Amino acid sequence: NCRGKIHFLLIFLSFGFSFLSAQTVVIKGNAPDYHGDKIVFYTFSDQITHLQEELGNCTVNETGDFLCTFFLDETRKIYTNLGVYNGYLYVEPGLTYEIKLPPKVEKTGAQLLNPYFTASEIHLGVVNYEKKELNYLIRTFNDAYDPVLNRYAFLIQAESEISDLDSMLNSFQKPYRDIQHSYFNSYKKFRLELLKHMTYTSKSVSMSKSACLGYEILYNNPAYMDLFNQIFYKFFNYLIRSRESDVISHNINTQQSITSLMETVGNTGMFSNDSLVELVILKGIYDELYSNTFSKDALLTVLDSLLQTTNITKNRKIAANIKYKVTKLMKGYTPPDFKLFTLDSVQIELNDLKGRYVYLNFCTPLNYTCLNHFEMLKRLFQNYHEYLNIVTILVCEDPEKARKFIEEKDYEWLFLCTDNRSKILREYDVKALPTYFLLDSEGKMIMSPALSPTENFEEYLKRLLASEGK
Template sequence: MQIFFMNKYNFILILILSIFTRAEAIETTIKGFIPGAENLEIRLMTYSDQITYTKEILEREIIDTNGYFFLTFDLKETIVSYLDIEFYSSGLFIEPGGTYEIVCDSVSITNQYRPFYQKQELAIEIIVEPEPGLNKLISEFNSSFNNFILENFDAVYKKRKRSLITSYEKEIKQKYSTVENEYFQNYITYKIASVDLAASSTKKPELFKKYFYKKRVLYNNTEYMNFFNQYFEQFLTAQTKSISRADLNAAINYQKSYTALTDTLGKDTLLRHEVIRELVLLKGLKELYYNPDYWQPYIIDILKQVSESSKFPEHRLIARNIIKSLTKLKKGTTSPEFKLLSLQGDSVSLSDLYDKPVYLSFITTWSYGCLAEMKLMTDLYSRYKGQINFITVFLDNNIDIVKKYVKEKGYEWTFLYNGNDYDLLKDYDIKTFPLFVLINNKGEIFQYPAYKPSEIIESSFKSLIDRK
C-alpha cells in the first residue's frame, strides 16, 4: 500500500481553510405558484447530514388561497433542498443570498388516501435563479453523464477502461471551465469519481490521493458525500493489514473508548488526516451497530463521546443523528410527544395520558384492514379500559368522514385527528396502516410496532400491567 503522510503544517492549513470558508448565514428566498395546493403546507427540507441522510425542515409556510407561497430563511452554504407538499416532492439546489422563483403545473391533492410513503415528483420550473444557474448546469451535466454511462457501461464497469473516464472528465472540465461555481465544479469531480472508483477498485490508495488527500471535506456537496460513502463502505470490517478485527473488538467491546478507536483507525495510512479519520469512524460505527460481533450499547456510548467531545461541529451533529436513527422508537426510548385535537375540538397531549399505559393506533377510514382492527378493539377496550388508555389517531384528509364513521360505530375511546401534522408522521415513521404502538406509563416505548388487536396484544398488555 502506498503511504501518504500529512504533516502538521498541511493539517493546520486545511483547518484554517475550513474555518474561514464557514461564511455567515445570508437571507435566501424561494417564492412560487403551485395551483391545486391552496391552503396546504409547503416545507423546505434539506439533509442535516449525509451519513444518516436525516432530513430537517429549513422553513415551512401555508400556501395562500391563490396558490402562492413565499419562503425566507438564512443559509450559509450551497445545499440540495426539497420542496415537499403532502406526498409531492421536488429537489432544488439553493445558494446563500439567492432569490428563486418557481412555477408548477396544477397538482391534485384531493385523494383521501394520502399515501405519505409514496413520494411523487413535483414538476417545477425554475424561472428565476442566481447566475450562473446552478440547477440548470447540474441538470445539463447529469444528462451528459447518464448518456456517457449508458454508452460505455460495459467498457467502464466490466472491462474497467479508466482511459474512457479520463477522456470524459477532460472533456467535461473543458466544457465548463468558465463556470466559476465551486459547488458545481466539485459536483462534477466527485460524480465522475464514483465511476472512477467502480473502474479502479484495486487502486483505492491512488484514488484517495486524487480525491481526498489535502482536500477539504465537503459535507454539503451531494456528490462528494456520495463518493465518500462509496469509498469507505464497510471500511472497518474490511480485512486490512493495518486495522485488525482484534483491535476493533478491543476498542469497542472492552475499552469502550473513542480515543482507543481513533488510535486503531490511525494505523491505516489513509486515515492519518484527523477529519477524515473521525468521519470514517462515525460511518463505521453506524455500519457496525447491527454486526453481532459488537455490543450495541458500547457503540452508542462511543457515539455519545463523539457527540460531546469532537472538535468538529459537523461530526458532533452526525454523531447525534446516528444515535437518533439507531435508537428511534426502540424499546425504552421516550415516545415522541404530540398535541392534537379530539373529534370534539379539545386539545389533547400524549403526555397527559400517562396515568396509564397507552395503546396508540394510527388508522384511516378507507383501509379495510384498519376498520377490521377497530371492530376487534371494541372488545379489548371493554376489558382493559381501566388499565390501558386507548388512543386512535385518524390520518384521513376529511374530518367529517371521520366523525361520521365514529358516530355510526358508537366507539367510545379517545379519537384524535392528525390533520396536516407532518411531524407526527415523521416522528412515528408511519408508512403503513394500521400502525400500533404500546407505551408504558413513563412515556417510554414498550413495543413498536405493537401487536394488532387481531394478534397477541393481550399478552403485551398483561406484561405491561404487571410491571406497574
C-alpha cells in the same frame, strides 16, 4: 420529551452561533393548482442520517401566489413534497428564487397505503435564472452525466471493459472550464470521481485513491457525501477483514473507547486529519447500528464519547442525529413527542398520556385491516381502559368525515388526526398502516413495533399487568 430537548440543545449549541451569519433566502412563485396548500421546504440535517430539517413554509393564496423566507449560512440542496413529486433545488444564502411547480398530482388512495411508493424526484425550474446560476449549471451537467453513469453501471455489472473513461471525464470538463462557482466545481469534481470509483476492482483501492482523503470535507455537498458514503460504507467490516480484525472489535466491544478507535482508524495511514477520521467513524457506527457485528450498547457508548469530546461542530451534530435516529424508537427510550388535535379540535401531547400504558397505533379509515382492528380495539378499551390508554392516530385528509364515522361506530378511545404529509409519520418510521407501539406509564417505549390486536396483544397485556399485580 427530555431526550428530544437534549438533542435540540446539542444542535442549538453546535449551530446557534452560525445563525448570526446566516442570510435570507426567498422562494416565491405562482401555482394556482396548489391554492390553499401548505408548501414546506426542508433540507437534510446531515448527509449520513438524512434526518429532515424544516427550513420554512408558506400557504398558496387564492390567486396561486406563494412566498417563503428562511435563513441559511451556506449553500444547500432543499426539498418540498408535492403529491407524487418530491421537488428539489439548490439555494444560496442571500438570493431570491422564483420557481415553477409541476402540475399538481395528488397521491391516489392506493399510493397513500403503499409503503413502497416513492415520489418522483424533480428538479424545480427557476424562472429568474442566468446561465451561470447554480441550478442551471447542475441541471445541464446532470443531463449529460446521468446517462453516462447509467451506461457505466451497466457495463461494470456486465463485467465489460471500460476503455474510454479518461476521454469521457475530459469531455465533461470542457463546457465548464470558465465557471468560477466553487460549489458547482466541487459538485462536478465529485460526480466525476464517482465514475472513477465505480471502475476500481477492490474496496482498498477505491479508498486509497479517493479524492475525499485529500480534500476539505463538504458536509452539505451531495456529490461529495454520496461518494464518501459509498467508499466508506461498512468501513468497520473492511477493517475486520484486514489486519485490524481483532483490534477493531476490541476497541468497540471490549474497551468501548473512542480514543482507541480513533487511534486504530488513524493508524491505517489513509487519513490526514482528525475531522475525517471522526466522520469515517461516525459513518461506521451508523452502518453497524443496523447490523449484528458489534454490540449495539457498545456502539452507543462509543458514540456518546465522541459526542462529548469532539471539537468539530458538524461532527457533533451528526453524532447527535445518529443517536436520536437510532434510539428514538428503542425499548427503554422516550419516543418522539407530538402535538396533535382530536377530532373535536383539542390539542393533545404525548406527555399528557403518562400514568397508564399507551397502545399507540397509526391507522386510516380507508384500510380494511384498520377497520377490522377497530372492533378489536373497542373490546380492549372496554376491558382494560383503567390501565391502558388506546391512542389511534388517524391518517386522513377529511377530519370531519372521520369524526362522523367514529361517532357512528361508537368508538370511545382517543383519536387524533394527521395527514399523510405529517412529520409524525416520519418520526415514527411509519411505512405501512396499521402500525403499533406500546409505551409504559412513564412514557418509555416497551415494544416497537408492538403486537397488533390480531397477534395476541391482549395475552401479552394480561401477562404485563399480572407481573405488576393488576
